[in-house]
Amino acid sequence: QQQVKQSPQSLIVQKGGISIINCAYENTAFDYFPWYQQFPGKGPALLIAIRPDVSEKKEGRFTISFNKSAKQFSLHIMDSQPGDSATYFCAASINQGGKLIFGQGTELSVKP
Amino acid sequence: ETGVTQSPTHLIKTRGQQVTLRCSSQSGHNTVSWYQQALGQGPQFIFQYYREEENGRGNFPPRFSGLQFPNYSSELNVNALELDDSALYLCASSDRGYGYTFGSGTRLTVV
Numbered sequence: 001q002q003q004v005k006q007s008p009q010s011l012i013v014q015k016g017g018i019s020i021i022n023c024a025y026e027n028t029a030f031d032y033f034p035w036y037q038q039f040p041g042k043g044p045a046l047l048i049a050i051r052p053d054v055s056e057k058k059e060g061r062f063t064i065s066f067n068k069s070a071k072q073f074s075l076h077i078m079d080s081q082p083g084d085s086a087t088y089f090c091a092a093s094i095n096q097g098g099k100l101i102f103g104q105g106t107e108l109s110v111k112p
Numbered sequence: 113e114t115g116v117t118q119s120p121t122h123l124i125k126t127r128g129q130q131v132t133l134r135c136s137s138q139s140g141h142n143t144v145s146w147y148q149q150a151l152g153q154g155p156q157f158i159f160q161y162y163r164e165e166e167n168g169r170g171n172f173p174p175r176f177s178g179l180q181f182p183n184y185s186s187e188l189n190v191n192a193l194e195l196d197d198s199a200l201y202l203c204a205s206s207d208r209g210y211g212y213t214f215g216s217g218t219r220l221t222v223v
Contacts, residue, residue, distance in 0.1 A: 034211060036214075041216070042217075043202050043215050043216045044155065044202070045214065046211050046212070046213070089155075091154075096211055098168070099145065099157040099160060099170065100145075100147075100155070100204075100212065102154030102155050102156070103154055104154050105153070105154050
C-alpha cells in the first residue's frame with residue numbers, strides 16, 4: 001500500500017514533442033505529490049508538486065494532472081528539449097514534510 | 113551558504129567495515145532525511161531527523177544509524193558493510209512544512 005508505480009521505464013521523444021509519465025498510488029493518506037528531475041551524478045531536484053485538492057498544476061512547460069478517484073497522476077512536458085533528458089521520479093508523501101515514497105523512475109531521452 | 117552539501121562524494125569500503133557519511137543542511141532547514149538509491153532505482157527512505165530526534169525510519173536494519181547536530185548538520189553511519197549497501201546515499205533537508213532539497217549524494221562502493 002506504500003508503493004508508487006511509475007511508467008514507462010524509459011521514453012524517447014523528439015524535440016518539440018510532448019513527454020508523458022504516469023504514476024499510480026494506493027495509499028489514500030498521501031496528500032503531497034512531487035515530481036523530481038535527476039541528472040547523472042546529481043541528486044533529485046524538485047520540479048513541480050501538487051496536492052489532491054486540485055486536478056492540474058502548470059509551471060512553464062511542466063504540467064501535473066491529478067485524478068484523485070483513479071489514484072493516478074501524471075507529468076506532461078510540453079515542447080520537450082534535449083536539455084530535458086534526465087531521469088524523472090514521481091513521489092508521494094503524507095504531508096509535505098513526511099517521508100517520500102518514490103516511483104521507480106523514467107529515463108527520458110529527447111532527440112534533436 | 114545555500115543548498116545541501118554532502119561529503120565525501122565517492123567512497124570505497126571493504127565488506128565488514130564501517131562508514132560515516134556527512135551532510136550539511138540548507139540554511140534554516142531543521143529536518144533532514146537520508147535516502148538510499150541503488151543503481152537504476154528510485155530513492156528509498158532510511159530515516160528522518162527533526163531537531164536532533166529520529167522522527168521516522170524506513171525498512172533498514174539497525175546497523176544503519178544517524179545523528180543530527182544542533183546546527184542541523186547530520187551523519188549517516190553504516191556498520192558491518194555488505195556488498196548490497198553499494199549505492200548513492202542522498203541527504204535531503206527541509207524546513208518542516210515545505211518540500212525537500214536534496215544534496216548530490218555520496219556514491220558508496222563496497223568491495
